[in-house]
Amino acid sequence: MPKKHVATKHAPTPIGPYSQGVIAGGLLFVSGQIPIDPSTEKLVEGDITVQTEQVLKNVLAVLKEAKMGPENVVKATVFLADLTDFPQMNDVYGKYLGKEPPARSTIQAAALPRGVKIEIDVIAAF
16 A cells, blocks of 8 residues: 655644655554744744644644544654653643543653754554
8 A cells, every 4th residue: 555645734844854744554644743833934932831732733734634633643652851841741732632542652852853842743543
């Protein structure tokens, strides 16, 4: 089965050689999203709650382009620059993916692209 690339103007333009999302084998793999506002292509200013909100809006935009929603997400990986931000991130995350929560891993990363506080990637199933 050939893979299909997913792209939307409602999520940030990739900052490297990768796709916003790729469909293969009945799954959508959404690349790690950071808190870039797609309308300006600039990082959003603010604390972990503001950054998490933007990241999840970006993730949902890629899902929507593939005609999917948060209910399709089966696995999420959250990368935090500082695990002390976990409770605030978790509160925002729950508003977006908490109704039917997917499996999830949360990792403290030594550094994230452009010095952001958070990055999230997801896998969704049709």
